[in-house]
Amino acid sequence: MAKDSTTEQLIADTAEKVFLEKGIAGARMQEIADAAGINKALLHYYFRSKDKLFEYVFDRVFQDFVMRLRTVFEEELPIEGQIRVFISRYIQIFDRKPGMPLFIQTELYRNPDLIKRFTFLQSVFPADYIRKEIAKKVEVGEWRPIRVSDFLTNLIGLCVYPYLAQPLLQHAFSMNDSDYQGFLENRAETIYTFFLQGLRTQ
Amino acid sequence: MAKDSTTEQLIADTAEKVFLEKGIAGARMQEIADAAGINKALLHYYFRSKDKLFEYVFDRVFQDFVMRLRTVFEEELPIEGQIRVFISRYIQIFDRKPGMPLFIQTELYRNPDLIKRFTFLQSVFPADYIRKEIAKKVEVGEWRPIRVSDFLTNLIGLCVYPYLAQPLLQHAFSMNDSDYQGFLENRAETIYTFFLQGLRTQ
């Protein structure tokens, strides 16, 4: 019977696009079916309900995100190098799916229970490891003391904010789409320099 | 007949809460009416349609935001002092309405036309002024060169991100609500130090 998962894949991919664009409340099952080139009956044949489909998509999106980042702080590099990789990989993820950060934050804000689905989050936010590295750097007088939560919030905020606030920033800086694309392309290097300098003592 | 604007106010305040929490797509007129302690008929009596009500609320929220920030970079202070004021005022705004940043970004992302309603945005993002100040500081060797767009994106991102990503961060750092509140309270100082240091040459 050769489980033909192509259709399931197609549905999930299409649903992801629609959900990313409109959120669960704004998305319509009919629209997903149309966009996938199938009919509503088949949609419910594969995914019983809108909620089930949403959860499936949400998990997939988040897993994709986590999987691309979880190994960064395990690599054999000095912390500065890990930070550089972290930044560029973060940006790389969102370049492929610019709507992803806003989607995750919004759905999470409106339904905090979704947080329960977040496994492996500690590997993307390796607080203990970072704490130790900060301590080392502080001891040799290279960095100022900083809380882990501030360290990671700053780092991630610098990476993600341009994607979360794209329409606002693009308008504020009078950029067209390709201007903004150019702006984003230079961010990785800017962030790296700025972030590391921000940590230093002098 | 004394136009009793109390009810209009009440409706707008209540609608704001509901819209901030659920977005336009997730909000229900009935829910707004109930929360305001009135009936749906009266809701439509004051605001003809959901869209009209939403636009009214959206404008109010954004205007409130702009009005609290527009004067910061006109104050008689050195740029460092202006930055300090900017940060603390930014944070102060969101402390009162934590859902506001996510609301604005999400609705703007899903309906980019709303950007047309953004007047005075240039006074919150005074690109020309900042450009000149950067140039001065670079000339005396105090700051590294940085694009205005990066300068403002970094500054605002550092302020706003903890509000945009509250559920995620709170979970990642295993904080309860009061932990997170404490985390936010120290942010202003942290950001100020970190941001200014990030700009420096050495």
Add this chain to the structure above:
DNA sequence: TTATAATTTAACTAAATGGTTAAACCTAAC
């Protein structure tokens, strides 16, 4: 008092929407 505006009540409409059903059709494996 009287007229006018605010508010409630309650029923109603029309459209959108998630989800179901059953029969028919297609296709590939056996």
Add this chain to the structure above:
DNA sequence: GTTAGGTTTAACCATTTAGTTAAATTATAA
């Protein structure tokens, strides 16, 4: 060729939802 599962069609159901209506009621200002 038969069978089983994927797919379509098309109608249908129940519920939700924005918005309306009209009549009754309450407050308010002139």
